[in-house]
Amino acid sequence: MDDLKNKILGEAKALEGELQAWRRELHQHPELGLDLDWTRQFVWDKLVSFGCQPQKCGEGIVVVLGKPGGKTILLRGDMDALPVPEEADVPYKSTNGRMHACGHDMHTSMMLGAAKVLKANEALLEGQVKLMYQPGEETLQGAKNMVDSGVLDDPKVDAAVMIHVMTGLPIPVGMLMIPEGNTGAASSDEFHIVVKGKGGHGAMPHLSIDPINAMAHIHTALQEIHAREIVPGEFLVITPGIFRAGNASNVIADSGEIVGTIRTGASEMVAFAKKRITEISESIAAAFRCTAEVSFCKSCPPMIADVAMSDSARKYMTELLGQLVLPPMGNGSKLGGGSEDFAFVSERVPTIGMFLGVGNSKEGCTYPQHHPKAVFDDSVLFEGTAAYCYLALRWLQENK
Template sequence: MDYLKQATKLKNQLIMYRRKIHSYAEVGMNLPKTVDFVISELKAMGYSPKKVGQSGVTATIGCSGKVILLRADMDALPMEEKSGEPFASTNGNCHGCGHDMHTAMLLGAAKLLKENEAQLSGTVKLMFQPGEELFKGSKDMIEAGILENPKVDAALAIHTATGVTPLGVFMYNNSSTMMCSADTFKITIKGKGSHGSYPQNSIDPINIAAHVILATQEVIARETIPSELCVLTIGSINAGSMANSIPESAVITGSIRASSKEMRSTMVSRTKEIAELTSATFRGTCEFELLSGTPPLICNPQVVNSMVKYINELDFQGKSPYPGLQANASEDFAEISDRVPSAYMMLGAGFPTDPKAANAHDPAVRFNEDALPIGAAILAHCAERWLADNQ
């Protein structure tokens, strides 16, 4: 089945999907307009979609046998868009990570698969998820049963890469960690306030916070394996409101990233321990909270190699494999790959002739819509071929 040829004929419809979702970008775990649109389009194709978890959508197609899951994320970022696109969002949110592209691609794949359902040797399960940027959406849908009934045997996701990344480049990793884990944390330090002229009467939480921040950096410097990707970032510190008063508390937030489960565990536990012991050293107390988290993204080599073989069967513009991708960024598809043999692909959707092309998470970012039919064809073709090879 020539899914690329069929997807190319759907290009205008895929662009419509993408731009509609883009225009009212929604964030987090509550995406009412996006969910309603996805459900409406799936019903129009002949599916019987249902909601899963807080704001996820799923549907299945095919027959009994092995099950492959195709996943797209739907949420945007809480920042004002500055792309200049005529369909730009004006509600203070921005699809700056391309999740509108991913949703449009999966809708396109759903349409292609429905039109060729008789060719399927098993079942394809569609997964449209919220909350990827919060690292909560996949976990929420897993807890609600997305990997069961029918039980999922393999999974595939595509993420677009913009900036100057050429159209058609597809990046993957079949031998090591592709993306780091991510854990966001909040440290609340409690002290004792006083007038700034009498520091001896205080337990200064700002001073404690400063020592905590410096001490936690030594986890990277002296307690992690130098060859592994590890990052500990302090993103905010909030304390006090006056120049001549010592406040009662200080709040630090930050994030931890690691390329292995072992380093992730070490960094989280040591950050907590250092914060608590440093606070106690200066007579304060400390509460350490993990706000969200996702494991490192480690794909299954056999599934990845199969998907690369299937993608190479398609003759699309700029096709160029790029193996061995590693990134400090994180992705909550890792919750899926941690439970099910999975493949994760980055697909080029940038503008290589524009040296000023913005990258993902930039409010001025733009995406090359020529990638839409390529992505839809890859998802549909890989799903059909994997099912045929694995019954």
């Protein structure tokens, strides 16, 4: 085991310069959603140069390594950026008005490193590794796009791993965090409430039906779902992020719209929230002589981590990185509000997501992910590469 650990760490460390160069080139050419032409070509060419045989899968890329017959473990790296003009003062600043503000350029680079190391060590794989280069994570479309295109089939995937980098938090650079229990990520569902009244002159409200009045009551009432209808301490967020109606101070609008997001940790809670948002909106609109049409879109389920996978990951990563694995914090299955579309994979196979510290807020990296000034320390990319490779090798050894 020590031999394997030293071999993988050594080979990943030897790639340090390349990993950084790839990451910085990707950083200068961020692309959005499923439209990753430049990025896909970059990844494809690199994979071919390592001797891999990339295949297109939906709008992403897949590489399979190892020998058929045993089990298959999937490693995921997402590749898309955000529509944020970069304000970070780095020499490899984005050139096109978009930004890798979530660090997916780091993931793509770490996964290229993993392909190179695993290809060179293919004979050691006691089964198969499937590398998933995913588009559209920020839009929560990409994993589904690849799952629908068969990323989990042929060879059938038995377990799946993702790593996400983290900056702007008080976590030392190079520290790896493995969530406890089944902690994954929250679900995400968008709601639209269109309220229709009857427009008219602002000076004659009695001749109109004001939708803004009904919308204001709906907005307030939606907060009561969390306050009065769920078990105290349970995780549910309902945030109306858009509230729009009207164009002039002296005109009563015809209609208006509230658009928001629901975040929670269980599918039953999503269903409950949708039901209550619909009932409350329709009833309040009716009370004020309006109508409300409620619809939902952009749905991503909660990501549930597999407890056995989580335990195995902690064991392997402690073998590999020792003190660099953050000890359990004993916070059980506490969820943040963030979502992760790897959930579409976790619905089908046992999954674990790990987090790598790449910017300590105590050492000046104060801007969080998605911020235009966020910076990411790419000196520890080799650790991510080694983590992907070692986890795959060890899991296959123990799950023949």
